[in-house]
Amino acid sequence: MTQEQRARTADGATPAVKIEPNSRGRFQWGNGVVSMVFETTPDAPVRLIGLSGRGMAPATVDIPGEPDAQPIVELRSSLDSGADNRLKLAVSAAGRRLRFAGAYRYEPDESGHVGQYRLAIRQVDESTGLVVVSVFDAFDCISAVRCFTVVGCDRPFPLEAVSSLNITLPLAAAGIADDDVRIYWGDSSWDLENDWHAVPLRRTTLKDRNQRVNPGMSSARFARRSTSTWSTGEYQPAGIIEAGAGSVTGHDIGNDSRGGIVHDSSDDGGSREHMLVPDVEWTPGQTATKAPKRESSPFSLMWQIEQNGPWEWEVGEDDPGLRVSAYGPEFDDHQWFTMLGPGNDCFTVTATFAIAAGDWQHAVAEMTMKRRGMRTVKAYELGRFEQAAEHQHVVVYNDYMNTLFGDPTTDKELPLIDGAAHAGADIFCIDAGWYDSNDGGWWDMVGEWESSTNRFGPIRFAGLVHAIQAAGLGVGLWLEPEVIGVKSPMADKLPDSAFFQRHGSRVSDEGRYHLDFRSPAAREHATATVERLIEQFDVKYFKFDYNTTPGAGTDYMAESVGGALLDHCRAVQDWIDELRRRHPDVMIENCGSGAMRADHAMLSRLDIQSTSDQCDPVVYAGIAAAAGLTIPPEQQGNWGYAQPDMDDERAVLTLATGVLGRLYLSGFIGEMDVPRLKLVRAAVKLHREVLGVQLDMVPWWPAGLPQFHGDWLACGLRHDLPMTEAIWPARAAGLKAGDVDDYVTVWRRGGDASFEMDLGSYAGDNGPGEIEVRQVFPPVTPNCAPDAAAWIVEETGVPGRFRFTASDLTQPTARIFSVRRKYRI
Numbered sequence: 052m053t054q055e056q057r058a059r060t061a062d063g064a065t066p067a068v069k070i071e072p073n074s075r076g077r078f079q080w081g082n083g084v085v086s087m088v089f090e091t092t093p094d095a096p097v098r099l100i101g102l103s104g105r106g107m108a109p110a111t112v113d114i115p116g117e118p119d120a121q122p123i124v125e126l127r128s129s130l131d132s133g134a135d136n137r138l139k140l141a142v143s144a145a146g147r148r149l150r151f152a153g154a155y156r157y158e159p160d161e162s163g164h165v166g167q168y169r170l171a172i173r174q175v176d177e178s179t180g181l182v183v184v185s186v187f188d189a190f191d192c193i194s195a196v197r198c199f200t201v202v203g204c205d206r207p208f209p210l211e212a213v214s215s216l217n218i219t220l221p222l223a224a225a226g227i228a229d230d231d232v233r234i235y236w237g238d239s240s241w242d243l244e245n246d247w248h249a250v251p252l253r254r255t256t257l258k259d260r261n262q263r264v265n266p267g268m269s270s271a272r273f274a275r276r277s278t279s280t281w282s283t284g285e286y287q288p289a290g291i292i293e294a295g296a297g298s299v300t301g302h303d304i305g306n307d308s309r310g311g312i313v314h315d316s317s318d319d320g321g322s323r324e325h326m327l328v329p330d331v332e333w334t335p336g337q338t339a340t341k342a343p344k345r346e347s348s349p350f351s352l353m354w355q356i357e358q359n360g361p362w363e364w365e366v367g368e369d370d371p372g373l374r375v376s377a378y379g380p381e382f383d384d385h386q387w388f389t390m391l392g393p394g395n396d397c398f399t400v401t402a403t404f405a406i407a408a409g410d411w412q413h414a415v416a417e418m419t420m421k422r423r424g425m426r427t428v429k430a431y432e433l434g435r436f437e438q439a440a441e442h443q444h445v446v447v448y449n450d451y452m453n454t455l456f457g458d459p460t461t462d463k464e465l466p467l468i469d470g471a472a473h474a475g476a477d478i479f480c481i482d483a484g485w486y487d488s489n490d491g492g493w494w495d496m497v498g499e500w501e502s503s504t505n506r507f508g509p510i511r512f513a514g515l516v517h518a519i520q521a522a523g524l525g526v527g528l529w530l531e532p533e534v535i536g537v538k539s540p541m542a543d544k545l546p547d548s549a550f551f552q553r554h555g556s557r558v559s560d561e562g563r564y565h566l567d568f569r570s571p572a573a574r575e576h577a578t579a580t581v582e583r584l585i586e587q588f589d590v591k592y593f594k595f596d597y598n599t600t601p602g603a604g605t606d607y608m609a610e611s612v613g614g615a616l617l618d619h620c621r622a623v624q625d626w627i628d629e630l631r632r633r634h635p636d637v638m639i640e641n642c643g644s645g646a647m648r649a650d651h652a653m654l655s656r657l658d659i660q661s662t663s664d665q666c667d668p669v670v671y672a673g674i675a676a677a678a679g680l681t682i683p684p685e686q687q688g689n690w691g692y693a694q695p696d697m698d699d700e701r702a703v704l705t706l707a708t709g710v711l712g713r714l715y716l717s718g719f720i721g722e723m724d725v726p727r728l729k730l731v732r733a734a735v736k737l738h739r740e741v742l743g744v745q746l747d748m749v750p751w752w753p754a755g756l757p758q759f760h761g762d763w764l765a766c767g768l769r770h771d772l773p774m775t776e777a778i779w780p781a782r783a784a785g786l787k788a789g790d791v792d793d794y795v796t797v798w799r800r801g802g803d804a805s806f807e808m809d810l811g812s813y814a815g816d817n818g819p820g821e822i823e824v825r826q827v828f829p830p831v832t833p834n835c836a837p838d839a840a841a842w843i844v845e846e847t848g849v850p851g852r853f854r855f856t857a858s859d860l861t862q863p864t865a866r867i868f869s870v871r872r873k874y875r876i
Contacts, residue, residue: 081189086109096147128209130208192778215378225350230251230252275290276361277363351409388613427439433632447477453717455482474716474728480527494536500530536563547607551619646661649682676752691714703829741794748769750767763799763802765798765808791871822871
């Protein structure tokens with residue numbers, strides 16, 4: 052199959068239909084929600100000149116087009132790296148030589164299960180023989196598109212970078228200047244995951260350099276990247292552009308989005324409110340000037356890179372305008388290249404963008420639905436759709452966090468098993484240490500994955516497993532299948548070719564060797580381990596951890612170090628896919644030393660994602676509050692580690708952190724008194740109610756973007772009426788009748804006794820109507836958390852705006868509320 056044929060194949064879609072550009076060289080493609088307008092000319096590569104999404108004026112072939120729209124793909128080679136040597140990835144010489152050679156579209160078939168709209172645009176460079184196909188996929192009714200690029204050549208051609216995504220933002224069409232844009236990005240390090248920030252464009256590296264005096268594309272860029280295989284170990288492979296956010300005020304934001312109003316902290320300690328309307332006059336090629344009455348159509352665009360290894364994204368400024376580019380590995384940062392030629396095409400990693408009218412939360416909502424769609428498609432592909440749906444309702448107890456910390460014994464585990472069963476869990480997961488026979492060798496002795504011979508006494512490990520099953524719980528085990536400890540017997544049993552190598556030796560990281568999944572021996576060892584444990588102990592749940600990384604890659608049997616790493620990452624994905632096909636009933640959690648590998652190459656394949664290893668429940672609140680920007684709620688494994696010796700408020704806080712995601716229980720649950728166990732059971736009960744409706748809702752931040760160390764935090768789940776009307780018309784009728792609940796978790800970690808939030812935002816064009824707010828956790832009943840009194844919730848007199856007052860001001864606290872609204876029809 053040729054690279055064109057591969058790119059033109061759309062599973063579950065009808066045969067290809069060739070697209071003919073109109074007399075102006077333009078054509079439009081979309082799914083009925085997203086619209087993309089492309090322009091072809093004989094002397095330039097294909098450009099995206101128009102783009103629109105849900106709630107925006109549809110982009111058509113008759114639009115003026117963005118004034119400095121960029122090519123849809125960039126690619127670099129050592130032969131002729133850039134057409135502008137100031138720029139690292141943009142304005143590539145090879146990319147500028149591409150010319151349009153055809154476009155094909157596909158529609159979903161009638162089966163509906165995995166069908167997608169697909170567009171494939173073919174470009175060629177006759178001087179080098181390069182053939183490039185840009186592929187765009189979209190699900191019905193969702194305002195998001197997944198992209199990737201296929202590159203081939205009929206002769207040797209060294210390729211050092213190729214974009215998966217190169218999007219020109221529709222700023223001119225929306226009447227928005229570059230100055231009136233805000234950038235969102237997420238820092239992510241161990242125990243500090245999902246620390247999101249938002250600043251005006253001009254407060255980043257993309258300063259105003261006066262394009263009237265200094266015309267042309269800016270050499271500045273705002274970029275984030277990741278190296279090696281902790282794909283979310285420093286930054287998130289995702290970002291957001293909010294256009295028309297009033298950012299010309301120049302203030303950073305904390306809680307920045309209150310239903311269309313931006314709340315900026317002023318320099319004098321006061322507060323200002325700015326409607327989402329820019330106050331700049333903008334003419335292409337000129338510097339923005341003040342014009343307060345300028346009309347505009349605010350929108351937001353979010354993107355993500357779906358890669359369990361190296362990546363890079365950047366925001367750059369054109370003349371005028373903005374573009375977002377997304378890459379997998381490339382040469383400068385990741386030592387990646389490939390020599391194209393007959394039989395060696397390049398397929399990039401995938402990247403997805405979501406676009407919608409309004410603020411950043413609308414883009415996140417669309418991206419959430421796209422993530423769910425990709426996960427559904429993967430479940431169908433692997434033949435486990437029904438099992439994936441069943442796993443949506445499973446509650447897990449794990450013995451690690453703030454509990455055994457990798458030191459399991461029979462005496463310690465039996466009370467936990469009994470407590471987990473009484474709390475209402477479905478799975479009891481034994482975390483690290485179950486295989487350790489050397490009192491602390493669980494780190495550098497891993498690899499054989501045989502149960503410990505001296506930890507579990509006369510009943511042995513099999514007896515402990517039987518105790519879990521006798522309590523009505525499924526057995527879960529922690530496993531780190533991609534490493535071998537340097538002291539493990541397996542280190543000598545496996546060949547060197549099974550491991551990452553550089554400079555003629557195995558790569559070692561903190562007492563571990565890293566398996567190279569390109570090797571059949573490595574994959575066979577990992578598969579045999581998993582299947583033996585399933586057969587021996589009837590394992591229903593695996594926690595796959597990933598605590599070490601192999602660095603830049605391997606030079607063993609490698610065209611390039613970075614290329615071998617990319618091949619390994621893809622081999623890991625394929626291995627997981629095969630495992631899921633063979634064992635569709637087994638749940639698998641993705642844990643990468645917390646959330647250091649929480650990308651959507653992994654999340655589309657696995658059931659639950661650990662959001663952190665953070666042991667402090669107060670700090671954890673900041674992580675969980677923002678996790679919905681990158682992880683769908685139904686996959687957010689947020690620890691709820693209530694302890695017998697905690698006071699009621701601290702126990703409520705840690706449990707509340709998990710309820711609206713995937714409550715991941717831990718703690719010395721077997722030692723709890725009756726009221727404390729009732730509190731845990733109440734959390735599980737509410738959590739199950741939420742799980743039943745979770746897939747109908749999207750993440751919600753009624754107090755705006757969470758500040759990681761902010762005094763007050765709020766996040767929740769809401770029904771999106773326009774999206775529901777498009778995807779589930781029958782359910783929309785229930786929303787309008789006001790017989791469904793949204794939910795919000797509110798944390799107070801300090802500061803003022805009261806906090807106001809707009810709960811009426813996102814209620815539709817006719818306003819919020821009537822809203823009823825009710826505390827649902829902890830339940831307002833005796834003998835559950837008697838010292839955690841109910842909070843006071845009051846209307847402020849402003850429609851949709853409520854004041855929350857904490858009942859205990861001496862320590863951090865949290866509550867969960869249901870929000871029932873009557874829409875104005």
